[in-house]
Amino acid sequence: MTQIAERMNSIPFSGIRAILERVKRMEQAGTPIIHLEIGCPDFDTPEYIKTAAHRALDEGQVYYTSNYGIPPLREAIANKLKRDNQLEFDPQTEIIVTAGVSEGILATMMALLNPGDEVLVPEPLFPAYLMAARMAGAVPVAVPVHASNEYQPVRADLEARLNSKTRMLVVVTPGNPTGVVLSEATLKGMAEFAIDHDLLVMADEIYEKLIYEDREHICIARFPGMRSRTITLNGFSKSHAMTGWRLGYIAADAALVQALVRIHQYSVVCSNSIAQWAGVVALEGSQQSVHAMVEELDRRRMLVIDKLQQIPGLTFPRPQGAMYVYVDVSGVANDAYELTDYLLEQAHLAVVPWNKQHIRLAYSNSYDNLELALDRMKQSLSTMPASR
Numbered sequence: 001m002t003q004i005a006e007r008m009n010s011i012p013f014s015g016i017r018a019i020l021e022r023v024k025r026m027e028q029a030g031t032p033i034i035h036l037e038i039g040c041p042d043f044d045t046p047e048y049i050k051t052a053a054h055r056a057l058d059e060g061q062v063y064y065t066s067n068y069g070i071p072p073l074r075e076a077i078a079n080k081l082k083r084d085n086q087l088e089f090d091p092q093t094e095i096i097v098t099a100g101v102s103e104g105i106l107a108t109m110m111a112l113l114n115p116g117d118e119v120l121v122p123e124p125l126f127p128a129y130l131m132a133a134r135m136a137g138a139v140p141v142a143v144p145v146h147a148s149n150e151y152q153p154v155r156a157d158l159e160a161r162l163n164s165k166t167r168m169l170v171v172v173t174p175g176n177p178t179g180v181v182l183s184e185a186t187l188k189g190m191a192e193f194a195i196d197h198d199l200l201v202m203a204d205e206i207y208e209k210l211i212y213e214d215r216e217h218i219c220i221a222r223f224p225g226m227r228s229r230t231i232t233l234n235g236f237s238k239s240h241a242m243t244g245w246r247l248g249y250i251a252a253d254a255a256l257v258q259a260l261v262r263i264h265q266y267s268v269v270c271s272n273s274i275a276q277w278a279g280v281v282a283l284e285g286s287q288q289s290v291h292a293m294v295e296e297l298d299r300r301r302m303l304v305i306d307k308l309q310q311i312p313g314l315t316f317p318r319p320q321g322a323m324y325v326y327v328d329v330s331g332v333a334n335d336a337y338e339l340t341d342y343l344l345e346q347a348h349l350a351v352v353p354w355n356k357q358h359i360r361l362a363y364s365n366s367y368d369n370l371e372l373a374l375d376r377m378k379q380s381l382s383t384m385p386a387s388r
């Protein structure tokens with residue numbers, strides 16, 4: 001008899017991935033779809049990074065590396081954290097190269113939480129935090145973040161969900177799905193909350209470089225008293241258009257890293273050796289291609305904001321980071337899931353229903369496709385039957 005573990009009952013197949021599968025089936029049947037569902041940069045990995053990967057292969061860098069990652073990459077990461085974020089980490093003992101931030105999230109929860117420990121996760125949220133907490137036997141606790149406060153978490157909401165089992169707080173900036181960049185005041189408040197209640201903080205900073213309107217990315221680990229309790233996660237997927245390379249990193253106090261590395265050691269062993277050598281060059285080479293990509297994403301962001309503002313009944317927080325718009329559709333539909341089906345069938349547009357009231361659009365598609373997509377959305381919403 002085939003049996004699966006009980007814990008899998010609380011771990012559904014990723015909703016975003018499920019939509020993608022459905023879209024693929026429609027495409028295979030001959031219906032072209034415009035993709036606004038997946039947060040994957042449509043840019044190619046910059047040439048100088050690919051060249052470094054070719055070189056690594058030619059040089060025979062094809063073996064297991066240190067569990068922590070190759071020393072030159074850990075050095076490059078430590079330099080980057082110092083240069084860009086004013087954070088000091090020892091590359092020998094305080095950095096682990098991971099298979100993307102996704103692995104970092106799971107390793108953090110597995111290594112630092114006991115069964116039954118509670119993790120505060122501001123909501124709307126990226127589902128991996130919930131699932132990783134559950135895989136670790138911990139309990140994720142959603143803390144609602146409100147449109148009326150521009151999706152900045154408020155201390156009173158965090159306090160309201162706190163109890164003796166609360167052990168960790170998740171901080172994400174810039175945010176997915178909202179695109180909101182947390183302000184210095186918000187981060188300071190979250191840091192004080194974590195210190196007052198002796199919590200660990202898992203900071204997901206994967207969208208650090210995708211930031212607009214002169215907003216500044218601030219690491220929560222920088223606030224007084226935070227370095228020893230913060231696990232900073234970052235990577236190359238979004239900043240360097242390297243989603244498929246599976247490369248990220250954890251930076252944390254040595255006392256935490258000695259536990260984190262053992263999860264990594266017995267699961268992934270080490271990140272892909274070729275990707276690691278390419279990662280050194282990604283961090284140390286010219287960042288011109290990163291700037292060019294962000295400039296283009298910004299141009300698309302402005303287009304999407306402008307077009308969405310012209311559709312009656314839709315509201316959304318102004319995205320200042322990442323590559324998403326989190327749209328409240330309650331002014332046009334009773335159910336965002338049904339609306340998503342309608343948009344897919346009628347307008348051949350794929351979006352993600354985040355909950356009953358919201359959809360998420362990713363502007364990681366070409367300017368022309370975005371223009372077409374939003375015109376189609378406007379058109380199909382204007383002729384939508386009332387029952388949706």
Ligand SMILES: Cc1ncc(COP(=O)(O)O)c(C=O)c1O
Binds near residue numbers: 126176204206
């Ligand atoms: C907030 C957030 N964290 C982490 C990830 C996963 O990143 P990686 O490709 O480094 O595993 C994503 C991917 O979309 C994300 O949106």
